[in-house]
Amino acid sequence: MEGNQPMTEAMYYVLLALMRPDHGYGIMQRIKDITGGRVVMGPGTLYGILTRLKREGLIVLQEESERKKIYEITDAGRQALLAEYRRIKQLAADGAILEGEI
Amino acid sequence: MKRRYAIHPGDYAIGENEKFYSDMAAKGWRLVKRGTHLSRFERFEPEKVLYRIELASPDLFEGTELPEDKLAIFEECGWEFVTSCGLINVFRTKEGSGAPEFYMEPEQQAMTLKGLRRSYLVGIISSLLIVAFYVLITASVGGYSSLGNALDSAFVSLVEYTALIAFYTFFMIWGIYTTIYGAVRTGLLYRRLKKGRPLDHSPQKRRLAHKSVNVVCGVLCSLMLVMLLAQFVFEEKMPLPEISDGPYVTLEELGHTGWRDDPMGNEAQVIYSNSILAEHWDVNEYIEGEKNAWIYEDIYRLRIPEMADLFAKAIVANATFSESEDFREITVPGADWTRYTRLETVAVYGQYVIYITYSPEPYSDDNISAAIKAVEAILDNIKRLQT
Structure with a gap:
């Protein structure tokens, strides 16, 4: 990641989906499943994010056939995802004071 | 199918x-x-x-x-x-x-415009380079010593081949306009996406101004192309008669006797062509005899008489054998003005511009009386045609 910038939502979900190695379409399906259909990622977005995560060393190519590339998360990617998860959890925990308002 | x-x-x-x-x-x-x-x-x-x-x-x-x-x-x-x-x-x-x-987020799509923006930028730079290159070539090749001379030469071409020059100019302008318009639109789309506003997949805007520019350019280019074809198709090449029947003069009328020859590969002929701005008679003749003589004549009848003066000055600046400062003012009865060098003479008479290169033998440094006689003879022929 560049500095300690928060991840975009799309990046977060792609890393999350890649906790299990998968190819492009599989990643999209998983994200749809994980979010209960809330996040439907377009192919343009997904391809852009895969390229970027690969460049930043957060994912690697595990297997490559003619048209399908299977990606998996790297240690750096796992750490970045965990850090982001903790950050979001902290944000949610801090927001607990809102509970009475809802 | x-x-x-x-x-x-x-x-x-x-x-x-x-x-x-x-x-x-x-x-x-x-x-x-x-x-x-x-x-x-x-x-x-x-x-x-x-x-x-x-x-x-x-x-x-x-x-x-x-x-x-x-x-x-x-x-x-x-x-x-x-x-x-x-x-x-x-x-x-x-x-x-x-x-x-x-795309989920417009910002991501904005990144895909990078290549398109670059291609328009390259387009603008190369069209500017082409224009600069063209100006440089015209200004430096063929003895043009300055941009002013290049403009004079362009003006002569414009009168002789109005449709060709106009077509070329409109086409260039259209191309440059299209490239700049594309670059601007791509830049605007990029900013829109960057701001997080998604692409409009079904735009309703009619963009009448842009469409009108395209229609006008398209019509002008096609029109000029048709006129250009017409000019070439209707150009007439005729053997030169012994005695002139047009606004030009033959060597026989100027008192030369002998037989016609074509030592430069040019048969004695008159080429008549019709551009948007002028009618043009292009005559050349060579006579071999006791005394050799040759003459080139370019007679223009301009459709806009007010242009005659300016056009004649461009001819002077663009003369084949002489620099414009070599020309001096002489008086030919009937002509509005006449400029003369040892070989070349340019005269204006109403809407007519006369440009002759005349060499009667014996060669002399001062053919002035021969030049005056030739211009007068041409004026007589023009006046005869007018009545």
């Missing part, structure tokens, strides 16, 4: 292109191939289809094809690849198929 071609919107108009293809499909014309300016369609049942464009954004000197694995992801999502041309890749899906839009 019935097929048809149609002009599609420019590459910068992503949403317009998507709508254009969807509209054509709804009318029963399915997109088969996209070219630089034209798209090819084939007749099918009318169908409700969504078209989307994905721009390739290759690095410098990289091919423009989308990577195989990218295509695979798009197709797995339900987008069928149709055709590509340059940076444009066209996909389609049936309406209601559930295929997701390409």
